[in-house]
Amino acid sequence: MSGEELDCKTESFGFRAGLGGESRSVLVYCPTKTLPFREDDITSHGWNLTRAGAWGTARAYMDRLGAGVGIVCLQDANEKEITEAEALLGYGNSRFRWIAILDLAFLKSAVANHLISECCLDFHVVPVDVPRLLHSLGHALGMANLSRVRPQQSVENRFEKNIVGTSQAIKATFRRIAKISQSDAPVLIQGETGTGKELCALAIHAHSSRTSHPFVAVNCGALPDKLIQSELFGHEKGAFTGAHQRKIGRIEAAEGGTLFLDEIGDLSLDLQVNLLRVLQGGTYERVGGTETMHADIRVIAATHVNIEKAVGEKRFREDLYYRLNVLNLEVPPLRAREGDVTALARHWFDMFAAEKNPQVRGFSRDAFIALSQHTWPGNVRELINRVRRAMVMCERQLIGPEDLGLDYVGSYRDVPVEETLAEARERAEREAICEAIEKSGGNLSRSARSLGVSRVTLYRLLDKYQIAHRLPRD
Ligand SMILES: Nc1ncnc2c1ncn2[C@@H]1O[C@H](COP(=O)(O)OP(=O)(O)OP(=O)(O)O)[C@@H](O)[C@H]1O
Ligand SMILES: [Mg+2]
Numbered sequence: 001m002s003g004e005e006l007d008c009k010t011e012s013f014g015f016r017a018g019l020g021g022e023s024r025s026v027l028v029y030c031p032t033k034t035l036p037f038r039e040d041d042i043t044s045h046g047w048n049l050t051r052a053g054a055w056g057t058a059r060a061y062m063d064r065l066g067a068g069v070g071i072v073c074l075q076d077a078n079e080k081e082i083t084e085a086e087a088l089l090g091y092g093n094s095r096f097r098w099i100a101i102l103d104l105a106f107l108k109s110a111v112a113n114h115l116i117s118e119c120c121l122d123f124h125v126v127p128v129d130v131p132r133l134l135h136s137l138g139h140a141l142g143m144a145n146l147s148r149v150r151p152q153q154s155v156e157n158r159f160e161k162n163i164v165g166t167s168q169a170i171k172a173t174f175r176r177i178a179k180i181s182q183s184d185a186p187v188l189i190q191g192e193t194g195t196g197k198e199l200c201a202l203a204i205h206a207h208s209s210r211t212s213h214p215f216v217a218v219n220c221g222a223l224p225d226k227l228i229q230s231e232l233f234g235h236e237k238g239a240f241t242g243a244h245q246r247k248i249g250r251i252e253a254a255e256g257g258t259l260f261l262d263e264i265g266d267l268s269l270d271l272q273v274n275l276l277r278v279l280q281g282g283t284y285e286r287v288g289g290t291e292t293m294h295a296d297i298r299v300i301a302a303t304h305v306n307i308e309k310a311v312g313e314k315r316f317r318e319d320l321y322y323r324l325n326v327l328n329l330e331v332p333p334l335r336a337r338e339g340d341v342t343a344l345a346r347h348w349f350d351m352f353a354a355e356k357n358p359q360v361r362g363f364s365r366d367a368f369i370a371l372s373q374h375t376w377p378g379n380v381r382e383l384i385n386r387v388r389r390a391m392v393m394c395e396r397q398l399i400g401p402e403d404l405g406l407d408y409v410g411s412y413r414d415v416p417v418e419e420t421l422a423e424a425r426e427r428a429e430r431e432a433i434c435e436a437i438e439k440s441g442g443n444l445s446r447s448a449r450s451l452g453v454s455r456v457t458l459y460r461l462l463d464k465y466q467i468a469h470r471l472p473r474d
Contacts, residue, residue, distance in 0.1 A: 024048060025065070026137060027096075029058050029088055030073040031081045036101050037128045045134055055084040063212060067095035069140040074102040074112070075126060082111055089119035097121045097140040101128060163199055164347045167337035173200065173329070180327050181207035186279065188264075188324045189302040191331030194381030197302040198262060200331055205258040210298055213257030216250050220271075221263035228271060230287045239288020251284060254297045264301040264324065265310055272317045279323045299324065334376040334383065341371050344380060348387045356391035363399045365427055370401035370408045397464065430465045433458070 025048045028035065039049060052058035062068070072085050089098055100123040106112050107125060116123045121143060122136040163170065180187055181204045189197045198217065205215045223231055230239070234249030251259060261267075267275065278284045279299060283292050301324045310316035334341060345363060349356075363371075367390075376382055390403035401408035432451065440446035448458040 024137075024141065025050065025068060027052060027058060027061050027065075027068060027070040028073065029053075029070060029085065031077070031084070032073070032075065036073050036075060036126045037130060037133065041130045042134070042137075047137060055087055058088050062096055065096075067144045068097075069137060069144055070096050070098045071137075072098055072100050072120075074100060074106055074115075076103070077106060082115075086115060089115060095144065097144045099123065099133070099136050099140055101126065101133075163196060163203060164344050165337055165340040166343065167340045169332040169337045170340060173331060176329055177203050178207065180204050180329060183327060184208070184210075184298050185326040186298070186324050187300045187327045187329060188307070188321075189300065189329045189331060190307070191302075191304065192333045192377075192379055193304045194379035195304075195331040195333055196380055197304070197331050198260065200329060201258070201260045201300045201302060204300060204329075205260075205298075208258070208298065210257045214254050215258045215260065216254035217260040217262060218250050219262045221266035225268050225271070228267075229274075232271070233274065233284050233286055233293075234289075235287035236289040239286070243288065246286070249286065251278065251295050251297060252293065256296055257298070259297045259299050261299060261301040263303060265303040265305040265307050265316060267316075269315075269317065272320050276317065276320045276323060279320070334379045341374075341376070341383065342368050344383055345371055345387050348384050349391065352388050352391055355388075357394055359397055360391055360394050360399060361397045362423075364401075365423065366401050366408050367399050367404060367406075370404060370406040373408075374406050426465075429461065433461055433465065 024046050026042075028049050028051045030036075030051060031053055035051075043049060050061060052061060058070075062070075070088075072088065074081065074085055077085065098120045100112075100116050100120045102112060102123065103126050107116075107123070121140050124133055124136070163174070165171075177200060187201075187204065189200055191197050201217075202215060205211060218228070218232060220228060230243075230247060230249065232249050232251055234252055235243050235247050237243060237246045261275075274284065278295055278297075282295050284295060285292060307316055307321060311318050311321050334344075345368070349362065371383075378385075386404045386406070387399075389405070390399045394400070394403040433447070436447040436450045437444070440450065444458055444462075445455060448455045451458065453461070
């Protein structure tokens with residue numbers, strides 16, 4: 001290796017296929033001139049070193065290789081170097097395995113602690129123990145290669161981690177997302193409020209070839225006309241009062257990636273013209289600027305209003321509508337996703353576990369019935385809010401319909417809902433207790449005997465299922 005910084009060496013990029021015959025390449029990010037180890041100590045063991053002194057060079061290498069091994073050297077790192085290292089370690093995908101080399105003083109800092117624990121496989125303190133570094137490199141290469149041979153996932157469970165649901169309707173959505181992400185054409189996502197339009201846009205981006213570039217979201221409805229112009233296209237210094245310096249617009253920020261235009265139906269007619277130009281010719285100007293900018297972005301737009309109606313009423317340009325609506329995704333409302341409500345309630349219960357009232361353990365059977373009977377005008381967002389509120393407010397072990405702010409209509413026997421083994425056991429236990437008490441005319445000693453438990457155990461169970469207060473004491 002010669003010079004302070006080399007361009008990526010194409011000949012060292014290619015991993016030979018499989019776990020055994022890999023090329024032993026390692027990217028070394030070192031912002032200072034001197035490496036913290038002797039190059040020969042590493043290369044003499046069959047490793048090719050590619051050095052990057054700046055983030056741009058490292059990024060090009062990572063894009064080419066997809067997965068690999070990297071060493072990040074941070075001695076006396078200044079703020080800029082730390083920011084670059086953070087960008088590098090968190091870049092794009094998790095298929096690069098990193099080893100940090102740093103000095104003892106920096107190791108003790110909070111920022112180093114965070115970087116290493118979150119992003120690195122191993123770390124070494126200078127002076128570097130070469131045999132241990134070689135061992136780390138071998139380990140990192142093994143891990144990186146494992147990430148290359150991940151088992152193939154089915155289309156559906158590729159999305160299930162973030163988009164909860166197993167209904168036919170959501171599975172059809174997963175299949176559409178998979179197809180849409182293979183293309184680079186504009187997408188229009190439609191669906192009621194809170195159905196998960198943004199989540200689907202993120203899934204499309206994450207599974208597209210643009211995944212290692214930014215996903216930038218703009219809510220067209222939340223910004224006043226004047227601001228949205230400069231928000232989207234950026235502005236030059238002095239373009240208007242208060243424009244003290246040049247500002248990069250969201251289109252520019254999304255370069256190489258995806259621009260998500262939420263609530264597109266709220267965009268003013270003026271801005272619709274400008275956006276049409278970007279979609280047609282890929283060009284635009286910053287506000288107050290004369291330079292023609294070229295945009296390499298994929299546009300995904302979303303709306304919960306009936307955009308076809310807006311076109312009919314001339315509130316939305318027909319030509320823009322056709323430009324955006326090349327691919328279309330209709331996100332189904334929650335009421336059309338049979339069985340997903342309980343799965344979503346459980347998922348969000350786990351997500352908010354840290355903030356719940358400590359004694360709250362889950363949902364009562366009645367709660368699940370109430371959840372499946374509700375029509376969900378606010379869809380998943382409404383469900384999340386109800387679950388979160390109930391977890392904080394509920395004063396018993398099991399969340400009931402009243403904690404969710406829902407009316408409970410009818411008997412649970414009428415409504416088929418999914419049940420876990422634990423819930424089935426609890427329901428059977430509860431029913432057996434109620435039956436025994438009813439048969440004994442409310443006499444707890446006799447009930448306990450017929451159930452084959454002690455009175456103390458019965459009291460505990462009455463308390464657990466909160467049925468004690470309804471009974472006459474014996
Ligand atoms: N299938 C799902 N699984 C898990 N979480 C979901 C699902 N669908 C939506 N959510 C969650 O519901 C919330 C609303 O989703 P999102 O913002 O994507 O909806 P939206 O359709 O864009 O809403 P709006 O119309 O209000 O803009 C988010 O917190 C999202 O994470
Ligand atoms: Mg949204």
